[in-house]
Amino acid sequence: DYETGEPIADLTTHGERLCLAQGGVGGWGNIHFKSSTNRAPRQKTNGKPGERRKLKLELKVLADVGLLGMPNAGKSTLITAVSNARPKIADYPFTTLHPNLGVVRVGSERSFVIADIPGLIEGAAEGAGLGHRFLRHLQRTGVLLHLVDIAPFDENVDPVTDAKAIVNELRKYDEALVEKPRWLVLNKVDMIPEEDRKKVVADFVKKFKWKGPVFEISALTGLGCDKLCYSLQDYLDSVRKDRDDADERAVDPRYQESLIPKDKTPD
16 A cells, blocks of 8 residues: 555466455446336436555566675676576676576476576665665565675675675565575685685685585686576475475365374274
8 A cells, every 4th residue: 555555465476366446336327217108217326436546566576596695796697697688797886777587497397587686785775775676576586596706806805794794684674585595605716726715615604604505606607507506496396396295285185184183982
């Protein structure tokens, strides 16, 4: 509701319909009162006006995977490398100004949708930068990829501090986003000498206090991207199967009967 800010409905399924304002009721014209004895009636009834409401419509992108990270973390480069999306890519912050969707195909019959939003900066939840305007697009995703530039050109930039800032912004915007499945993706590992890579990654994970999945990639060269995509597809397939199984059990009368405790009282 535009005036009260109260959510009215959340449409998430194709073809879903909702009545937001009841239409008016038409009155009866003189033809309704015509009869064999009254050929030219001069009677009528007034109609009733319909409802009027002022609404605010908000679009949320539907994607399986959402990308989040600081500006220039390599999100647009990654979505370009793994999908059919072609966002603008440049070597300056905030190149991405609106959400980009791409379809990642893993094999001939397996695919998922990935969403890239503008980079976040500290204070995004309060309106700083651009990302706060698009965080809502991550609310429908099944898993979030937290992309971190593990080898920034600026020596004053601390990847751990930046990564913690992103998590903090998610928490301030919506606690549910923090609770979503989230994978850590360390980008630009090709910029680290191979003999030092393992130590740099281990140090980051330790300082960031990360316990979840970790992927080392280079979105520019494609290093590690196939492994990331296959892992995402397997995870999403597993989640979908569990959801489908739960839906089947919910409507299966045999399963419902099995939940009813049997009366152990002897006849």
